[in-house]
Amino acid sequence: MSVKHAISRGLEMGRSVFQLGLLKSGGRVAAKLRADRFRVGPSVRSAQPQAFLPSRYRYYRTSLRGLAAQLQSAGFRRMMGGGSPRNRAVFLAFGLGVGLIEQQLEDDRRSAATCQEIQAVFSKKRFQTPLKPFTSGYKLEDYIIGNQIGKGSNAAVYEAAARFAPPKESDRKCSLVQLREDEEEGETSRSMTCCSSLRNFPLAVKMMWNFGAGSSSEAILKSMSQELVPAVPLALKQEKEQITLDGHFGDLPKRVSAHPNVIRVYRAFTADVPLLPGAQEEYPDVLPARLNPAGLGNNRTLFLVMKNYPCTLRQYLEVSTPGRKQSSMMLLQLLEGVDHLCRQGVAHRDLKSDNVLLEFDSDGCPHLVITDFGCCLAQNDSSLQLPFNSMWVNRGGNASLMAPEVSSALPGSGVVIDYSKADAWAVGAIAYEIFGQHNPFYRPLALESRSYQEKQLPALPSSVPADVQLVVGLLLRRDPSKRPSARVAANMLHLSLWGRKALANQDSTGMRKLADWLLCQSAVVLLRGCSGPSGNTVEAELQRSFLSNLDLEDLRTAVGFLLYGREQSQACILSE
Structure with a gap:
């Protein structure tokens, strides 16, 4: 073996031993996901290496830099002493390899610190809900109920206005007039009527259908508590909150904090079921016997008060074809909403275009919010794992868009369904609708x-x-271990939309160039947020959401996916 070959071998050993051996325990999953399964190149986790070394390696715990120096010093001593030239060269190169790793780890530490600083700045800027805080409205009599605007399998939704001080209208455009300007006059007239209706009825009241929960407020709240997951802290009266949470009637699921892509429930209360417009024609069977002798419903039920949105995502896509960038941002909004839910231990489990509401920002871009949490899984431990020991366990709604790991699960002792990536899979299926295709x-x-x-x-x-096609394809992978999380998929779209130049000469291990871009992007977003209405657009909200959730490992994984996809595309072009 030549000395050159020996040095090369020593460098390789120095890297591989510390990357895949001693340092692997802390970053095992992420490293394997990037290097082994997707072959996007090796990488090193950005944590301190000392934390990953077992106590028996006391000699190595000083730091990699100190270890490299000691190995190199020992190599020189061996070179001056005995031993074959080959062994001396290997030992010296081994120490040099460890020194190179230390430089990579130092770059990672700096990049991680940059991400943490940016995240700290933007995480303090909480999302402000578009409506003023309610001071009343805990009774059905506090609202003027208008026409029915939606109906599902568990509830009917009506437009409403508050009799007390009405909330301030949002800055967002709520009309479909923009979509129909080139349509005939009759269509435009109907759209303008819709806009006028939203001004007169800025709220929506959702009346749940109560078949088996009884008529006591406590029993109703316990049975329908999942609907309260997106509720604001004062949605329930304080005394009702205490009654429900005292343990006697069971704990309410955790509630998610405000997010621009998740609906907010401003009020929740129980009341007697009224005879609302269209009730006898649309849902006679769910009415109580006092309103319909043949009805099966109970006398009281749960009412939820939310903001009124002009249409669902499905209705919007039926009359409009969004542009290329708008479609990408719509997909990105769904991923941001799902990631927010996952981080707080909530799986929606019923994502579909009917359960996504839509309005328009000041620039005319569609703004999406996820709604209807009746089938959600909300856990305090945030594990999103559901024991599946019987077929009677509720796996969620909408069987057509149920992720493979959920739909194919077989009940049994010790069987657990992991929902951590199930909603992300559903977003991948909805992407076909967003880009003008039929949902497969x-x-x-x-x-x-x-x-x-x-x-x-x-x-x-x-x-x-x-890049978007790559994201959709990855989201729809059958194996959840090979499927990116909603956060990683969202990062991929963020980088594709706004970080193309930063990715031009980027590799999957070194993050310094990307960290520099993140600093510039942060400055731009901060300045834009202080410049007036432009800071309230969907694009600005998405960028703030991206920066407030920065994580070096998630970002590195997203970069690895993108680079891998581009390499595959170039290979296909060359083969043709």
Whole structure:
């Protein structure tokens, strides 16, 4: 073996031993995900290496820099003493390899510190809800009820206005007039009527259907408590809050904090079921016997008060085709909303375009919010793992968009369903609708999530950016361990939309160039937020959300996915 070959081998040993051996225990999952499964290149986790070394390696705990110096010194001593030239060269190169790793770790520490500082700045800027805080409104009589605006399998929704001081209207545009300017006059007239209705009825009241919860307020709140997950702290009267939370009637699920892409419930109360417009025609069976002798419902039920949105995502996509950038930002908003829920231990479990509401920002860009939490899984430990020991365990709603790991689960002792990436999979399916395609898991194609093969998924239109196509394809992977989280997928879209130049000469290990871009981006977003209405746009909200959730490991994984996808695309082009 030549001396050159020996040095090369020693460098390789120095890197591999410390990256894949002593340092692997702390970053095992992330490193394996990046290097082994997706082959996007090796990387080193940004934590302090000393924390990963077992106590028996006391000699190595001083630091990698000190270890490298000691190894190099020992190599020189051996060179001056005995031993074969090959062994001396290997030992010296081993120490040099460790020194190179220390430089990489130092860069990672600086990048991690940059991410933490940026995150600290933007996490303090909490999302402000568009409506003024309520001071009353705990009774149905406090509201003027208008026409029905929606109906599902568990509730009906009506437009409403507060009899007390009405909330200030949002800055967001709420009209569909922009979508129909090129349509005939009759269509435009109806859209203007919709806008006028929203001004007169800025709120929406959701009346739950109560079949088996009884008529006591406590029993109703316990049975329908999942609907309160997006509720504001003062949604319930204080005495009701105490009664429900005292343990006698069971604890309410945790409540998620405010987020621009998650609905907010401003008031929740129980009241007698009224005879609202269209009730006898639309849902006679759920009415109580006092209103319909053949009705099966109870006398009282739960009412939720929310902001009134002009349409659902599905209704919007039926009459409009959003542009390329708008479509990408719509997909990104869903991922940001799902990530926010996952971070707080909530899985929606019923994501579909009907359960996403939509309005428009000051620039005319669609703003999306996730709603309808009746099927959600909310856990205080944030594990999002549900024991599945019986077929009677509720796995969630909307079987068509149920992730493969959920739909294919078989009940048994010790079986657990992991929902941590289930909503992200559903977002991948909804992406087809956002980009003008038919959802492949709906009829007529109707792929089954429990049995489909990834090669059966139809191609997205060629106009969809390659990075977005990559994200959708990854989200719809059957194996959740090979599927990115909502946070990683969102980071990929953020980098694709606003960080292309930063990715031009980026690799999957060194993050210094990307850290420099993050600092510049932070300055731009902060200045934009102080410049007036432009700071309230969907784009500005998305950028603030990205910066407030920065994590070096998630960012590195997103970069690795993007670089891998681009390498694959270039390889396909060259092969053609």
